[in-house]
Amino acid sequence: MSALDSLDLTPIPAEDEALRAPVRAFLEQALRGVPGVTRARSWSGYDPAFSRALGAQGWLGITLPTAYGGGGRSPYARYVLVEEFLNAGAPVGSHWIADRQSGPLILKYGTEAQKRHYLPAICRGEAFFCIGMSEPGAGSDLASVRSRATRTDTGWRLNGQKIWTTNAHHCHYMIALVRSSGEAGDRQQGLSQFIVDLSLPGVTVRPITDQSGDRHFCEVFFDDVALAPEALIGAEGQGWAQVTAELAFERSGPERLYSSIVLFDEWLAFVRQDAATHPQRNTAALRLAGRVLAQLAPLRAMSVAVTGRLARGESPVVESALVKDLGTGVEQLIPAALADDLGTRLAEGQSVPLGLLHTLNYVIQVAPSYSLRGGTRDILRGMIARGLGLR
Numbered sequence: 001m002s003a004l005d006s007l008d009l010t011p012i013p014a015e016d017e018a019l020r021a022p023v024r025a026f027l028e029q030a031l032r033g034v035p036g037v038t039r040a041r042s043w044s045g046y047d048p049a050f051s052r053a054l055g056a057q058g059w060l061g062i063t064l065p066t067a068y069g070g071g072g073r074s075p076y077a078r079y080v081l082v083e084e085f086l087n088a089g090a091p092v093g094s095h096w097i098a099d100r101q102s103g104p105l106i107l108k109y110g111t112e113a114q115k116r117h118y119l120p121a122i123c124r125g126e127a128f129f130c131i132g133m134s135e136p137g138a139g140s141d142l143a144s145v146r147s148r149a150t151r152t153d154t155g156w157r158l159n160g161q162k163i164w165t166t167n168a169h170h171c172h173y174m175i176a177l178v179r180s181s182g183e184a185g186d187r188q189q190g191l192s193q194f195i196v197d198l199s200l201p202g203v204t205v206r207p208i209t210d211q212s213g214d215r216h217f218c219e220v221f222f223d224d225v226a227l228a229p230e231a232l233i234g235a236e237g238q239g240w241a242q243v244t245a246e247l248a249f250e251r252s253g254p255e256r257l258y259s260s261i262v263l264f265d266e267w268l269a270f271v272r273q274d275a276a277t278h279p280q281r282n283t284a285a286l287r288l289a290g291r292v293l294a295q296l297a298p299l300r301a302m303s304v305a306v307t308g309r310l311a312r313g314e315s316p317v318v319e320s321a322l323v324k325d326l327g328t329g330v331e332q333l334i335p336a337a338l339a340d341d342l343g344t345r346l347a348e349g350q351s352v353p354l355g356l357l358h359t360l361n362y363v364i365q366v367a368p369s370y371s372l373r374g375g376t377r378d379i380l381r382g383m384i385a386r387g388l389g390l391r
Contacts, residue, residue, distance in 0.1 A: 007319055009301055010308035016076040020084060026057065027088040036359040039089020040262040043255050044216045046170050047091035048125070054092075055125030060099050064107060069120035075311045079254065079304065086258040087265070093167055093216065098122045100253065102129035102175055105246050106195075109234035114195070118173075130168045132176030132196065132220065133243065135161060144187070147178040147222060149194055156180075156227040158196065161219065164373070168218035169205045174198055176222075177243050180236055191239035194231045201225070212365035245315045253307075256327040257299055259370055260334035263363045264292060266356050267338050274350075281350075285341055292337070295330045299323065318387030321380040328370045328377065335363040 030050065031039065038045070054060050062077050064070025071077065078099075085092050103122045106114055121127035138144045147160020160178060168174065174196045182190030198205065202225035207215040234242050268289055275282040302323050309316040338360060342352050371377045385391040 007302055007305040008308075010305045012076045012080060012304060013074070016074065016080050019077060019080045023059070023081060023084045024088070027084060027090055031088055031090060034089070036089070036262055036266045036355055037362050038091075040260075040359050040362055041214070042086055042089045042092060042262065043096050043259075044093045044166065044214065045091030046093045046167060046216075048094045048128075048170075050091050051095040051125035051128075053125070054095070055123060060095055060125050061103055061119065061123030064103055064119055064123060068107070068115055069123035070103075071123075075307045076304075079307045083254045083258070086254055087261055089262040094128050094170065095122070095125050096255075097131055097166070097171075098127055098129040101131070101246050102173075105175065105193075105242065106233065108245070109193075109242055111230065113230065114233065118195070127173065128167070128171040130165050130171040130174045130198075130218075130220075132162045132165060132174040132178075134164045136163050145177055145179060145191065147176065149178045149180045149192065149227065151180075152226070154226070155229045156194065156231060158194065158202075158222045158225040158227055160222050163217075163219050164208075165205075165218045165220050166373070167216050168198065168220050169207050169215075171198060174220065175233065175246075177239050180239075188240040190237055191243075192236045193233045193239045193242055194227055195233055196222075196225065196227065196231065200227075210366070210369070212362055214366070244317055254300075254303060256324045257296060257303060257330065259331045260363050260367065263338065263359050264334050266353075266359055267342070270353060270356055288337055288341060292330065292334060295333075299327050299330060303327070318384060321383045321387075325377060325380045325384065331370045332367045335360060335367045339364060 030053070051060070058071055059081055061069060062071035062073045062081060063075055064072070066072040082100075099122065103119055106118050110118070118127055122129075132147075133145075135145050135147060138146070145160075147158070147162065149156040149158045158176075158178065162168075162174070162176065165174070176194050176196050177191055178194060179190055180192040196203065198220075202223040204221040204223070206219045206221075208217040208219060209215050210217060271282055271285045271289065275286065302319070306316050306319050306323055309319065342357065342360060345352055382391070
């Protein structure tokens with residue numbers, strides 16, 4: 001029996017599916033008139049007011065206990081919300097990390113004081129978190145991180161650097177994986193996680209401009225940052241086990257399927273409209289649409305099945321890595337294939353909506369990052385191979 005035998009077809013409960021109608025109505029109103037090239041940024045989009053509006057609706061922290069301001073619902077409820085947010089192209093980047101993984105991590109490993117301090121603010125859309133994992137020279141090899149927290153008489157002193165930290169320049173806190181004992185050669189041993197207030201003296205955040213012109217990736221530097229004892233989350237030295245569980249939340253959700261979906265939907269609407277008047281020139285396009293949907297459907301089923309395991313309190317690390325790797329492939333296929341289709345149309349003198357071309361141009365530029373963020377393709381495939389007993 002392999003690690004993947006647990007991915008059975010899993011239906012989303014009716015009470016959670018019922019969330020779709022009110023969410024769609026809300027998003028239709030909130031995003032009316034927003035162009036596709038803006039909506040294509042979705043989970044890197046920064047809009048604190050929108051995040052607070054979601055919090056007021058009770059749609060942030062929906063899986064967290066009501067005692068901490070959450071909705072007390074199952075992971076299926078959050079799956080439905082996220083699926084709707086991404087398909088609409090909502091700007092969810094402000095609260096994304098806090099809602100997806102920082103909140104659940106604090107709930108699982110945090111002290112009661114940490115839970116009562118951070119979780120209600122996350123649920124209101126007022127506390128934004130980023131992930132402090134990757135480092136220069138380490139990348140997805142998290143076990144080789146070199147940033148270090150050293151014990152002091154008053155808590156901890158943090159030194160080091162993180163890189164590719166999404167939206168760090170807009171966030172209030174980082175949950176950082178750092179070394180608290182031993183050396184980099186000790187690999188997984190001696191790693192711990194800390195909640196770092198990014199307004200503290202000694203923290204420097206520098207956004208990195210990517211080829212699309214976005215500035216959501218950042219470098220973060222720690223220079224003798226003084227942390228209180230309660231900054232440690234979970235047990236000292238158990239950071240590797242904690243971050244591994246956290247990555248299951250990062251790698252398994254709809255965001256690993258739908259990064260290019262706004263572009264695909266815009267293109268599909270154009271093809272359908274054109275096919276109504278020129279069916280003969282759209283046969284290949286409709287076949288391409290079927291190819292994409294034939295891949296998305298089973299991947300979505302796998303993603304929902306992983307959500308089912310999370311709902312049972314399990315940690316489907318290998319399954320999440322598989323969904324992320326395969327999902328990235330489809331996310332990168334969409335802009336490449338659509339560029340071929342639209343390029344052919346333009347070469348033949350057909351008119352293509354300028355807004356669709358702008359959306360394509362943006363997604364083409366960011367698509368290479370899809371197989372880097374959340375774990376590089378090579379790292380994920382190594383995890384999958386070990387999970388299947390192949391290495």
